[in-house]
Amino acid sequence: MMGYYLQLALRTLRRNIVLTSLIIAAIGVGIGAYMTVLTVLLAMSGDPIPEKSGQLFVPQIDLWGPNTRPKGAAGPVRLPDQMTYRDANALMLAHAAPRQVAMYSVQLDVSPLTGAPYSQQGRATYRDFFAMFQAPFKEGAAWSAKDETDRADVVVLGKTLAARLFAQRSAVGQTVSLEGRLYRVTGVLEAWSPMPHFYDVSNNPFGSGEQFFIPFTSAIGHEIDSNGNYSCASLPPPGWTGKLTGECIWLEFWAELPDAAAVRSYRQFLNNYSAEQQHLGRFHWPPLVQLSNVHQWLALEHIVPDEVRVNSLLAFGFLAVCLVNAVGLMLARFSSRASEFGVRRALGATRGDIFMQCLTETAVVGVLGGVLGLGLTALGLAANRASLGGELAEYTHRLTHLDPGVMALTVALAVGATLCSGLYPTWRATRVQPAWQLKAQ
Amino acid sequence: MLKMIHLSKVYRTEVVETYALRDFSIHVKEGEFVAVTGPSGSGKTTFLTIAGLLEEFTGGQYQLDGADVHGLNDNQRSRLRNQKIGFIFQSFNLIPDLNVFDNVDVPLRYRRLPGAERRKRINESLERVGLSARAKHYPAELSGGQQQRVAIARALAGGPRLLLADEPTGNLDSQMARSVMQLLEELHRDGATIVMVTHDPELAARAQREVRIVDGQVIDLAAQTRLVENPTSRPVV
Amino acid sequence: MEILPILVALRRNKVGAILVALQIALTLAVVANAMSIIQQHQSDMRRPSGLDEANILTLQNHWVGQPENLRASIDADLAAMRGTPGVVDAEATNSYPLLGGGWSWGIRLKPGPQTAPAAPTTLYMADTHGLDAMGLKLVGGRWFTSSEIGEWRANDEPGSPSTVLTAALAKKLFPAGNALGQVIYMINEAPVRIIGIVERAQTPWPAQGFGSSFAEFSTFLPFQFVNNGLNYIVRTKPGQVGSVMRALPERMNRVTRQRVMDRLQPFSETRTAAYRTQQATSWLLGTVCALLLAITGFGTVGLTMYWVGQRRRQIGLRRALGARRVDILRYFHTENLVIAGSGALLGVAGGLGANLWMATHLGTVRMSPVYILIGAVAVLVLTQLAVIWPAYRAASIAPSLATRGL
Numbered sequence A: 001m002m003g004y005y006l007q008l009a010l011r012t013l014r015r016n017i018v019l020t021s022l023i024i025a026a027i028g029v030g031i032g033a034y035m036t037v038l039t040v041l042l043a044m045s046g047d048p049i050p051e052k053s054g055q056l057f058v059p060q061i062d063l064w065g066p067n068t069r070p071k072g073a074a075g076p077v078r079l080p081d082q083m084t085y086r087d088a089n090a091l092m093l094a095h096a097a098p099r100q101v102a103m104y105s106v107q108l109d110v111s112p113l114t115g116a117p118y119s120q121q122g123r124a125t126y127r128d129f130f131a132m133f134q135a136p137f138k139e140g141a142a143w144s145a146k147d148e149t150d151r152a153d154v155v156v157l158g159k160t161l162a163a164r165l166f167a168q169r170s171a172v173g174q175t176v177s178l179e180g181r182l183y184r185v186t187g188v189l190e191a192w193s194p195m196p197h198f199y200d201v202s203n204n205p206f207g208s209g210e211q212f213f214i215p216f217t218s219a220i221g222h223e224i225d226s227n228g229n230y231s232c233a234s235l236p237p238p239g240w241t242g243k244l245t246g247e248c249i250w251l252e253f254w255a256e257l258p259d260a261a262a263v264r265s266y267r268q269f270l271n272n273y274s275a276e277q278q279h280l281g282r283f284h285w286p287p288l289v290q291l292s293n294v295h296q297w298l299a300l301e302h303i304v305p306d307e308v309r310v311n312s313l314l315a316f317g318f319l320a321v322c323l324v325n326a327v328g329l330m331l332a333r334f335s336s337r338a339s340e341f342g343v344r345r346a347l348g349a350t351r352g353d354i355f356m357q358c359l360t361e362t363a364v365v366g367v368l369g370g371v372l373g374l375g376l377t378a379l380g381l382a383a384n385r386a387s388l389g390g391e392l393a394e395y396t397h398r399l400t401h402l403d404p405g406v407m408a409l410t411v412a413l414a415v416g417a418t419l420c421s422g423l424y425p426t427w428r429a430t431r432v433q434p435a436w437q438l439k440a441q
Numbered sequence B: 001m002l003k004m005i006h007l008s009k010v011y012r013t014e015v016v017e018t019y020a021l022r023d024f025s026i027h028v029k030e031g032e033f034v035a036v037t038g039p040s041g042s043g044k045t046t047f048l049t050i051a052g053l054l055e056e057f058t059g060g061q062y063q064l065d066g067a068d069v070h071g072l073n074d075n076q077r078s079r080l081r082n083q084k085i086g087f088i089f090q091s092f093n094l095i096p097d098l099n100v101f102d103n104v105d106v107p108l109r110y111r112r113l114p115g116a117e118r119r120k121r122i123n124e125s126l127e128r129v130g131l132s133a134r135a136k137h138y139p140a141e142l143s144g145g146q147q148q149r150v151a152i153a154r155a156l157a158g159g160p161r162l163l164l165a166d167e168p169t170g171n172l173d174s175q176m177a178r179s180v181m182q183l184l185e186e187l188h189r190d191g192a193t194i195v196m197v198t199h200d201p202e203l204a205a206r207a208q209r210e211v212r213i214v215d216g217q218v219i220d221l222a223a224q225t226r227l228v229e230n231p232t233s234r235p236v237v
Numbered sequence C: 001m002e003i004l005p006i007l008v009a010l011r012r013n014k015v016g017a018i019l020v021a022l023q024i025a026l027t028l029a030v031v032a033n034a035m036s037i038i039q040q041h042q043s044d045m046r047r048p049s050g051l052d053e054a055n056i057l058t059l060q061n062h063w064v065g066q067p068e069n070l071r072a073s074i075d076a077d078l079a080a081m082r083g084t085p086g087v088v089d090a091e092a093t094n095s096y097p098l099l100g101g102g103w104s105w106g107i108r109l110k111p112g113p114q115t116a117p118a119a120p121t122t123l124y125m126a127d128t129h130g131l132d133a134m135g136l137k138l139v140g141g142r143w144f145t146s147s148e149i150g151e152w153r154a155n156d157e158p159g160s161p162s163t164v165l166t167a168a169l170a171k172k173l174f175p176a177g178n179a180l181g182q183v184i185y186m187i188n189e190a191p192v193r194i195i196g197i198v199e200r201a202q203t204p205w206p207a208q209g210f211g212s213s214f215a216e217f218s219t220f221l222p223f224q225f226v227n228n229g230l231n232y233i234v235r236t237k238p239g240q241v242g243s244v245m246r247a248l249p250e251r252m253n254r255v256t257r258q259r260v261m262d263r264l265q266p267f268s269e270t271r272t273a274a275y276r277t278q279q280a281t282s283w284l285l286g287t288v289c290a291l292l293l294a295i296t297g298f299g300t301v302g303l304t305m306y307w308v309g310q311r312r313r314q315i316g317l318r319r320a321l322g323a324r325r326v327d328i329l330r331y332f333h334t335e336n337l338v339i340a341g342s343g344a345l346l347g348v349a350g351g352l353g354a355n356l357w358m359a360t361h362l363g364t365v366r367m368s369p370v371y372i373l374i375g376a377v378a379v380l381v382l383t384q385l386a387v388i389w390p391a392y393r394a395a396s397i398a399p400s401l402a403t404r405g406l
Helices: A002-015 A017-045 A085-094 A128-132 A145-149 A159-166 A216-221 A239-245 A260-279 A294-300 A306-335 A338-346 A351-388 A390-400 A404-430 A434-439 B044-051 B074-084 B100-110 B115-129 B144-157 B174-189 B201-205 C003-012 C014-046 C070-083 C130-134 C167-173 C209-214 C241-255 C267-274 C276-310 C312-320 C325-361 C369-396 C399-404
Strands: A056-061 A099-110 A118-125 A137-140 A154-157 A175-178 A181-189 A212-215 A252-256 A289-293 B002-012 B017-028 B033-037 B059-064 B085-088 B162-166 B194-197 B209-214 B217-219 C056-063 C087-093 C104-107 C119-126 C138-141 C150-153 C162-166 C183-185 C191-198 C218-226 C230-236 C259-266
Touching: A002 A017, A002 A351, A017 A306, A017 A351, A017 A404, A017 C276, A056 A260, A085 A099, A085 A239, A085 A252, A085 A260, A099 A128, A099 A175, A099 A216, A118 A216, A118 C259, A128 A252, A145 A216, A154 A159, A154 A175, A159 A181, A175 A212, A212 A216, A260 A289, A289 A294, A306 A338, A306 A351, A306 A404, A306 C014, A306 C276, A306 C325, A338 A351, A338 A404, A338 A434, A338 B100, A351 A404, A351 B074, A351 C276, B002 B044, B017 B044, B017 B059, B017 B217, B033 B044, B033 B174, B033 B201, B044 B059, B044 B162, B044 B194, B074 B085, B074 B100, B085 B144, B100 B115, B100 B144, B115 B144, B144 B174, B162 B174, B174 B194, C003 C014, C003 C325, C014 C276, C014 C325, C014 C369, C056 C070, C056 C241, C056 C267, C070 C087, C070 C218, C070 C230, C070 C241, C087 C119, C087 C130, C087 C218, C119 C130, C119 C167, C119 C209, C130 C230, C138 C167, C162 C167, C167 C191, C230 C241, C241 C259, C259 C267, C267 C276, C276 C312, C276 C325, C276 C369, C312 C325, C312 C369, C325 C369
Parallel strands: A118 A212, A154 A181, B033 B194, B033 B209, B085 B162, B162 B194, C119 C218, C150 C218, C162 C191
Antiparallel strands: A056 A252, A056 A289, A099 A118, A099 A252, A137 A181, A154 A212, A175 A181, B002 B017, B002 B059, B209 B217, C056 C230, C056 C259, C087 C230, C104 C119, C138 C191, C162 C218, C183 C191
């Protein structure tokens, strides 16, 4: 029977090409616009590290006091979203978590063997970073623990930089000149750029990733300045020592806590640490700490700009109008065929038969609308990418490349939406009383 | 074949009650060709729609091919209709989007017959009405008489026990009307049971016998036929 | 009037009317909100930065390794730039309007580290050439003199006895308008005197959410920015930006090649980059609006025509019973007014409600009711126009044809 209904559907669509095209157009345009916006929203609010997002945590300590926060604000407390060197270092030394990193963003000049020097984004971090955030290695590995304690000049390169410097050769064991110093390469990563750049959202959540990683201890030893945010509630002492001893925040800190027990004990540890700092006279307000996993962190930091949410709402309104339009058109279509349905009923079709026939037609229209919607989504994303440019283009770029998941979602959404719109017209069609139709002749 | 006993059909609105059929009884035996006649609004169309299981009735009994149709739900009625009854309408009611072959195909599809079986029956039906050559044409390309013959082919294809015709020649000119009536007579000679509703007395005369309806009730004209089982009914002259 | 029978007739044929009204309501709500957002973005984007934008180019610079005498290197660069033909002036600084990155601080009116700031601001380091290099307009007091200019190196505290503010900031701190000569407190407890006021200079972040509440609050401090990693601002004579941009790299490399120069671009590109997201959103929403209006326009027209077609018999009957053409027209226009009117009402309520919700939860700007009311009127006019053709055709049907029923 389904084959019959499909045959009928295709035939009817062909014979009423104008009306059918209008319905398909209405659905396609609505889906296209909505999927364009939804894709951006999904990309920005996606889980960047699904396997571990429940195990990676950001601790925050109330270093600046309630006076620096807006009074009477609702929702979670906005504590400083980075750490001072003092606290980050203390937490690293305390080893309260099985894996932990303190790190900061750096920008250094690479001096290749031939050609002019150029600057690159990098990160000063601990070796646990790679395991914690699942950075995949193409060759080699992270530096050793001894390298870390020795403050050795070693580096892990990103795929692009390694290719630029060493072409096809193996980079492990080679040296790279950064800021005039020679660093030994211990490993090269595969292309890796989690979206959003969740481990450092305060600086550049949607930017391209870093191309080199050096040990934190080594960077501090060379007094390499941070390239990221640097915020102070009060003036630090001058000079590099000021950076290390002052109350300015400029470091990111992450801890890996594998289960609920670990989380509890870490929270306890944080509370103790905070209370201890208060006793030491560092601050005078009640100690307050916060521990957030990846999801909570992204929400706290408002990763998805409200603008994108607004766009999604408006695009949904647009889709709704298109669907209402489609309902009207489908009603018109089915009512003009009331006599056909009456005849079929007279010849022995049950209400269910008529329902399935109309539903099949609707589904076919839905699929066609979905295909059109897919094309329009690709167009929309390309236009969006072209107009956005810069860093935001990077992540939409991923999705304009025929991601099968998005494609499936688009068509499914189109078919689903069309079926919903078609429910009422289809139901109306089954209500045709064969007797009336024939009498009215 | 078709037996109605004290059938009534009432249309009720908030203020008024209309009896389309009142105490209506009729018995059509297998192989008979019966004409049902009467003035406009007499209820003959209502009789036809109830006979064709297109509508429910309010009171009385209706037996089709020996089986009582009381209490059947919509799906069951549809199935019964599909198997036992062939319709021929005044305005042909062919589906304009489909060609002749596919039009005749429609009732067979709802019977869920396999493809080969359907094709066989369709070809036989079209052969019977003399339109095999036009199988691929669309209704719009045929004359009125041809369209009605396609409709008859459609009615026959399922091998129905009963043919119900509603003014089969109403929309045809006299020549085409004659050829359609000839076809119906042929079918009758070959053993079909036909009930034809018409207001044309000439047409009615070509049937085997005539049943006249006025105001929803049967008026017995032909003396040679026993109309009802219940002897309390009163013939009206 | 004729409204009651129309309403009764509509109640029996609810669905079509509901569909049209719903379409109108949704379109109104979405388009009004979208246009409000577009208007907000566009007006934001039109705000002047305060710089002489047409004649300014910028570049980022840092030296490879650590130059022995950073100050001398900077001075050499500045001399080279200022000596380039076509250049009016140049300066080295930490940040400038629309850059996207910079320093922010809070200004206090009274000393004491625990005093709450009276206003947030951004800090721009500037030397005596700053005024001409950026093309700022002084509207009160004076700019810095060379004796006032200090040196600021990494990790120093940028405290200074004098400062120049933007007019908006001055007004915020001293609403009475007497900011000149007053004393404020910034980085530390030392008083800072306001010696000059410039008309306008935006913060580096007027486009993004971060700085939007203080987009016009900028502070200039008299320092030569001495850092390996700084921004150069170059102001050229009118029409010379292109030629200076071409000449500059060679001149700079003649001073030394041990450097990396990035993002040598005219200010127009800085502006484009700063507002890129806003522009993209404007385009997206604009497209959605246009499409929406088209769809609803056609949809409404189509549906209306269809309905009128469905009721030909009725119309013919009325005509046969004595209705004039104008009666038929009036019937349809009134019916359409009822439907479109309810849709418009629903749309206004829905649009304002949605806007309120978005303003509370998503930080959009509150829409002025004028927009949506204009939209409602436009919709009513549009749908009335859409009814004219089908209604006229319907009214022109010869009554006999209609009653014959096809």
